[in-house]
Every structure is written in structure tokens, then in C-alpha cells.
Amino acid sequence: MPAAAITAIVVSYDSAEVLPACLDALAGEGIGTIVVDNASHDDSRAIAARHGARVIANARNEGYGRGNNIGIAAADSPYVLIVNPDLELRAGAAAGLLAAAERYADAGMLAPRIVEPSGRVFLQPRSLLSPPHLNRSGTMEVPEGDACLPFLSGACLLIQRELFQALGGFDPAIFLFYEDDDLCRRMRDAGHALVHVHDAEARHGRGQSSTPSPQRRFKARWHLAWSERYIARKYGLAEPSPVRTLQNLGKALGYGILLNREKMFAHAGSVAGARAWARGETALAHEGLEP
Structure with a gap:
């Protein structure tokens, strides 16, 4: 399946420092990108335009989930790839995610192996929305191959666009936090698997999307x-x-x-x-x- 089957959605808010590397990595994968800018005060919009992204300039900060809803509504590809601005796809990651989507017909969302600056692979062991028997204390063991998990990180998610919209997208009442857990829960409740794809890798800065203060x-x-x-x-x-x-x-x-x-x-x-x-x-x- 060609890269044209995917549109990347990047929600930016004062993300000028990290956007170039994120967008360069997406361009390297041959993926078209929509940057939804949440009324940044820096050069995020200009940077996105210079890197060939389609820019949706929100007049106000709409938040993470609502911003992604806006971007996904503007896409027309079969799949959308939600990408945080401080995340960089490694070579072949998009193709790996698409290949996994073809292998696993019941997959509702797929995520790459997300590696933090320390080299640690990020996995979410616990959530308010996980059944007690799936909640795990401590660090979750990293799968040695593809695996179904109870939750996937919203930092990078491949989703069938029509399925996302059929489920109502991210909960628009949430401005920030738990919107990805909520979507994962609704995906599982609807009978769709959440798949961690081992051979697709991304590097994530965690918390570097905007300058801290x-x-x-x-x-x-x-x-x-x-x-x-x-x-x-x-x-x-x-x-x-x-x-x-x-x-x-x-x-x-x-x-x-x-x-x-x-x-x-x-x-x-x-x-x-x-x-x-x-x-x-x-x-x-x-x-x-x-x-």
C-alpha cells in the first residue's frame, strides 16, 4: 500500500523548535502532512508551510484532541497518522505500520515502537480506563514482536480514517489529557485491537512539543x-x-x-x-x- 494512503496530522502549539525534524522525517517517508496550528505565538505556521505541509491555522488553541479532529476531518486518505511535533519517524516506520494494518484485519489503531531520548521504549502499563486485571505496576515488559496492548500512546497512532470518524473521534469535551486513553477504550469496546508494531520505530522527545514554563x-x-x-x-x-x-x-x-x-x-x-x-x-x- 503506497504512502499516499496515509495523511499525517500534526497539531502544533509553539512547536517551532521541533517541527522541522518531525516534518522532515514524514517527508522522508513520502507522507503528506496537515499541520493544525493552535494559535502559536512562534513561527510554527511558517515553518510548516516551508516544509510543504498543508497548514490549518486555528484562531484559538483548540487543544490536542480537538485539533486532531479538525485535521482528520480535512484529510481524505484511507489512513491518518497522528504524530506529535516532537516525534520523528525512523526510516520505514510508515511502511511497517501500513503492512501491519494489512496483516491484522481487526486492528483499530497501530503504534510504532516509541523510543525516548534515554533509549527507553515507552509503553503505558496503567490507566484509569483499564480493567484491573490489565493494570500493571512498575514497567511493562517490552514485547519482542508485534503485540496487542490495552493502550497505545497518542504520540503516534495509525488509524483508519472512517473508523476514527465512526467512533466520534477524540472526545471534544476534553482539552488536554486522557483523550488518547478514552479513544483506546472506545476502540477496544467496539471490538478493535490495539497493535504495537515492533519493527516500526519512532523517536519521541516527550514534553518538548512546546517550550516549558x-x-x-x-x-x-x-x-x-x-x-x-x-x-x-x-x-x-x-x-x-x-x-x-x-x-x-x-x-x-x-x-x-x-x-x-x-x-x-x-x-x-x-x-x-x-x-x-x-x-x-x-x-x-x-x-x-x-x-
Whole structure:
């Protein structure tokens, strides 16, 4: 199956530093790319255009899942490849994923072997949405070949476009966090396998999609706290205890005394996200995305 069967979707937000390597790797695989830019303040859009990508310029930051929904709706290929801007496909990875899609007729999503800068292969051993017998403590053993897994990383996913749309795409109520777990759960519930493809490799910077700052850590932890509670309620699971919010408040105050701004902002974000959930505030309202 030719590379024309795939359209890569890259959602960028202040990703100018990492976009060139990501887009060069996709071009090397012969894959056309749509970059959905979430109102970046840097040169992400210009960089994407210079690298031959089709650019969809959002007027506002729509978030990760919603941005991918927009990009996938604009694609017309049989398959879409969701790619984080700080991820680089290795040579032959796209062909390997396509070949695996042909081998495994029940595969709903396929992911390459994702290698972090340390050389560690990233696998997700636990999730709120995994049945207890599939949740594993510690590090998951890396498969020696292709394997069905309970969850795949949203950093790189090959999906049949029509299947993605039939399932409703990423949950549009989520701005950030747990959207890939939620999609994996819905794929499994619909009877589709999640396949880790051993011979397809990608390198992932993890957390390098945007330049870090205390304010961004606050925002990320706000959404992590909110989305965790949203997902728990969506699937009838126990929501995090209020004790955790008190613990995060204590840590925020403690790190504030120590003048550790990074950790103070992170824990304060967790407190703010939990309080917003308790007040009934939505993630979209928080980001100014609701009318």
C-alpha cells in the first residue's frame, strides 16, 4: 500500500523548535502532512508551510484532541497518522505500520515502537480506563514482536480514517489529557485491537512539543486534574479523593516557601483544576472555547 494512503496530522502549539525534524522525517517517508496550528505565538505556521505541509491555522488553541479532529476531518486518505511535533519517524516506520494494518484485519489503531531520548521504549502499563486485571505496576515488559496492548500512546497512532470518524473521534469535551486513553477504550469496546508494531520505530522527545514554563505547567496540571475527574465520571469510576487536592495545596504552599516556582505552579494547577471541576466549570469554558 503506497504512502499516499496515509495523511499525517500534526497539531502544533509553539512547536517551532521541533517541527522541522518531525516534518522532515514524514517527508522522508513520502507522507503528506496537515499541520493544525493552535494559535502559536512562534513561527510554527511558517515553518510548516516551508516544509510543504498543508497548514490549518486555528484562531484559538483548540487543544490536542480537538485539533486532531479538525485535521482528520480535512484529510481524505484511507489512513491518518497522528504524530506529535516532537516525534520523528525512523526510516520505514510508515511502511511497517501500513503492512501491519494489512496483516491484522481487526486492528483499530497501530503504534510504532516509541523510543525516548534515554533509549527507553515507552509503553503505558496503567490507566484509569483499564480493567484491573490489565493494570500493571512498575514497567511493562517490552514485547519482542508485534503485540496487542490495552493502550497505545497518542504520540503516534495509525488509524483508519472512517473508523476514527465512526467512533466520534477524540472526545471534544476534553482539552488536554486522557483523550488518547478514552479513544483506546472506545476502540477496544467496539471490538478493535490495539497493535504495537515492533519493527516500526519512532523517536519521541516527550514534553518538548512546546517550550516549558511555570505557567504552562500550571495549565497542564489544571487540565490533568480536570480530565481525570471527567473521565472517571464518564465511565462510572471513583473520582479522586478530596484528600489529594489538600495534599497538592500543601505541596504548592511548601514549594512556594522554598521559592521553587516550577513545582509550586504544578501543584497549584492541580488544585485549581480540581476546584474548577467541583464548581462545574468545563475545560472548554476555561479555555474560552464555549460560546
